[in-house]
Amino acid sequence: MIAYLKKNGDKAKKPAVFLDRDGTLIHDRPGYYLTDPAKLRFYRHTFKALRLLSRLGYRLIVVTNQSGVGRGYMTLSAAAAINRRMQRDLVKNGAMLDGIYFCPHGPAESCACRKPAPGLVREAAKNHRLDLGNSYLIGDKLSDMRLAGALKLRRVFLKSGHGRSQLKKYPGPLKSLVIKKDLLAAARWIKKSHKTPVTGHKPAKIERA
DSSP: OEEEEEOOOOSBBBBBEEEETTTTBOOOOTTTOOOOOOOOOBOOHHHHHHHHHHHHOOOEEEEEEOOOHHHHOOOHHHHHHHHHHHHHHHHHHTTOOOOEEEEOGGGGGGGGGTTSSSHHHHHHHHHHHHHHHGGGESSSHHHHHHHHHHHTOOEEEEEETTHHHHHHHHHHTTTTTTSSSSSSHHHHHHHTTTOOOOOOOOOOOOOHH
């Protein structure tokens, strides 16, 4: 489901950085559901990290599970309002996303969009000219990493949000990945992975986790 889609006349094919929302861009913790736009809080380095990734030429696309809708904790309109608030605040701080895609379904609904299912990324790929082979996914949950692995996206796991608890719960599949403390550290690692701008560049070889 689309919460925001940037109008873009740029028809060049570019790689993307797919971003989880809660625990990656904004504060989150296990057992918590953000249901009120007024309580949205960004991590300290979110704006700086997104500006860096944008300067590198990546399309920035949020893909987020919002099962609070399916679980009855909030309405679909409330979830949309939170995403709109996030987008407005990002723009005010010089960080522009290309799209926000979210799944409102609960775990038992067997949909095609709840991560690690690939529906959100595939929907984004239809709306943006994306070079998925050189794209990344950044998140704080095993489901993010499984989605990235299924689509052969380069992946970075974060210790923020649920990250530390997920590392304790799933040490086997996570500890071998590229792990960074927060989004800015991940953005800086991505910057080091190529030496020239995205447009027309040949990225450095990176061993995929």
